[in-house]
Amino acid sequence: MVPLADSTIYEMEQRGEFPRRFNLSPRCVVWDLAEVEAWLESRRTKPIVAAKGPDVRQRKTHPVKATDRPPATA
Template sequence: MDRRIHCRPNVSSHPWSSISSPPTGVSHACAESRLNTRPAAAHIPMDLPMSKPQPTPYTRTIRRHQLREMVPLSDSTIFEMERRGEFPRRYALSPRTVVWNLAEVEAWLAARRTRPIFRAQHVDVRDRRTRPVKA
C-alpha cells in the first residue's frame, strides 16, 4: 500500500497538528514547515503605526498604432528624429514588438508645445538650376 502524506490547507485537520514533531522516520517538508510556524502577528505591538504597502511602480508603454494616434508624424520621420536624439527611443519587448514609454512621449509633446519650433526656410524657386520659375 502506498503511504503518501498529502498537504492539506487546513492545519487543524492535519494528523500531526496535535504533536510537536512528525513520527520517527518520516520526513516531509510540508509537515515540518507547518509545525515550525508561529501564530500570525503575535509579536507585533498594536500601538505602532502600520505603514501601507507601496504600490509597485510600472512603466506604461504604448505600441506603434497608439503612438501614431498621439503623434501625427510618419514612421520615417519618427525614426529619423529618434536617430538624431530628438524623439524618445523605442525599445524591443520581443523580436517583433517595439514600444515607447508613454511618460517620455507625453513629456516630449509637452516640451514641443512650450518650445518654439523654427520653420524651415522657404526655397526660392527662381534660383533652381533645372526648371526655374520665370518671374
C-alpha cells in the same frame, strides 16, 4: 498619439530629438509613455520655427527670373 510617419520618428530618434524605442518582443517595438508625454509637453512650450523655402531662382528647370528690372512695355 504622435501623428508622425514611422520614418520621421525613426530619423528623429537617430538625431536624439525623440525618445528611444525599445523591443517588447522580437517583432514589437514600443516607447515609454512618460517619455513621449514629456516630449509632447516640451514641444508645446517652445515655438516651432517654419522652414525657409527654397530659392527658386536656382532651379535648373523652369527657374524664376529675377524681378529687379521693370516690365517691358509693348
